[in-house]
Amino acid sequence: MPISVYVVRMARAATTSDVFNAIAEPQRRDILVLLRSGEWPVTEVARELGMSQPGASKHLRVLRDVGLVRDRQVGRRRLYGLEADGLRPVHEWTGGFEEFWNGAFDRLEAYAQELEAGHDEEEQR
Amino acid sequence: MPISVYVVRMARAATTSDVFNAIAEPQRRDILVLLRSGEWPVTEVARELGMSQPGASKHLRVLRDVGLVRDRQVGRRRLYGLEADGLRPVHEWTGGFEEFWNGAFDRLEAYAQELEAGHDEEEQR
DNA sequence: ACAACATATACCGATATCGGCATGTGTCAA
DNA sequence: TTGACACATGCCGATATCGGTATATGTTGT
Numbered sequence: 001m002p003i004s005v006y007v008v009r010m011a012r013a014a015t016t017s018d019v020f021n022a023i024a025e026p027q028r029r030d031i032l033v034l035l036r037s038g039e040w041p042v043t044e045v046a047r048e049l050g051m052s053q054p055g056a057s058k059h060l061r062v063l064r065d066v067g068l069v070r071d072r073q074v075g076r077r078r079l080y081g082l083e084a085d086g087l088r089p090v091h092e093w094t095g096g097f098e099e100f101w102n103g104a105f106d107r108l109e110a111y112a113q114e115l116e117a118g119h120d121e122e123e124q125r
Numbered sequence: 126m127p128i129s130v131y132v133v134r135m136a137r138a139a140t141t142s143d144v145f146n147a148i149a150e151p152q153r154r155d156i157l158v159l160l161r162s163g164e165w166p167v168t169e170v171a172r173e174l175g176m177s178q179p180g181a182s183k184h185l186r187v188l189r190d191v192g193l194v195r196d197r198q199v200g201r202r203r204l205y206g207l208e209a210d211g212l213r214p215v216h217e218w219t220g221g222f223e224e225f226w227n228g229a230f231d232r233l234e235a236y237a238q239e240l241e242a243g244h245d246e247e248e249q250r
Numbered sequence: 251a252c253a254a255c256a257t258a259t260a261c262c263g264a265t266a267t268c269g270g271c272a273t274g275t276g277t278c279a280a
Numbered sequence: 281t282t283g284a285c286a287c288a289t290g291c292c293g294a295t296a297t298c299g300g301t302a303t304a305t306g307t308t309g310t
Contacts, residue, residue, distance in 0.1 A: 024149040025268085029218070036225065042287055055269065057288055076277045076286055084225035091219035093154070098216070100161065100209035150298085167257055180299065182258055201256055201307045 019086050022066045027051060028059050032082065035069060039079040144211050147191045152176060153184045157207065160194060164204040 023029055030049050034040065040048075046056035060080055063069045068086045071078050148154055155174050159165065165173075171181035185205050188194045193211045196203050 021149045024146045036222070078287065082225055084222040087219045087222045088226050091216060091223070094212045094216035094219065097161070097209040097212045100207055101213050203257065
């Protein structure tokens with residue numbers, strides 16, 4: 001009996017099931033910003049942001065899958081609301097670079113290069 | 126004389142020439158983190174992060190196009206260094222949601238829903 | 251000018267993405 | 281139960297993305 005082994009070659013390491021990827025799409029960022037004002041039904045989101053209803057639905061689906069929004073049924077409508085916790089990792093990750101855009105570090109770097117210029121052409125790392 | 130008009134239908138609104146999209150790729154985030162330790166030549170980046178040389182080159186190209194890294198020629202090698210300013214907009218954008226992951230706002234929201242429960246089924250915006 | 255090293259680019263295949271359109275599913279009200 | 285409204289999903293075409301392999305470009309030292 002032959003045993004078949006299927007090897008899946010992925011074209012992209014990260015799928016949309018990732019917060020960084022979810023917010024890479026401008027329209028999805030717009031939705032998140034809109035949702036800061038409260039809960040919105042799908043159709044209203046679509047109208048407000050000038051997209052089709054299926055379009056809004058799909059983007060909201062992605063946002064829900066990564067936990068950036070929650071939904072609850074109210075009447076015949078489904079209200080979507082912000083679940084901003086998921087943005088925290090992104091904020092913190094970028095925050096890890098804060099020192100590099102502060103002037104303090106730039107001055108340090110400039111000083112280091114100045115020192116380096118005084119030496120031979122040197123190897124770093 | 127006929128005039129031909131070509132209409133380009135884009136499949137994706139945002140291309141890679143956007144910081145949010147650039148950091149959506151895990152390997153590129155790894156590169157940025159690595160570059161916090163200083164400037165690195167392409168081959169070393171590839172070795173350190175376990176990717177091929179062309180792979181590293183391509184990712185660095187994307188990062189350079191969006192201004193997240195800079196490069197300078199040193200000997201026969203090209204050193205890539207961090208240009209963290211580009212991450213600031215991302216940090217600030219996510220920061221705009223900070224109040225929503227702070228307990229303070231959650232309590233406010235809970236309070237609002239409590240009030241709402243006392244009313245009729247009402248419309249919110 | 252040439253070999254060796256370092257990096258960039260071109261091309262390819264597999265897959266993912268996005269928008270549009272059509273259609274399915276669910277919920278209410280009469 | 282049926283019709284109207286609200287939303288989700290399926291399918292499609294155009295394009296983008298990513299990794300791999302091969303090859304082009306550039307740089308140094310001889």
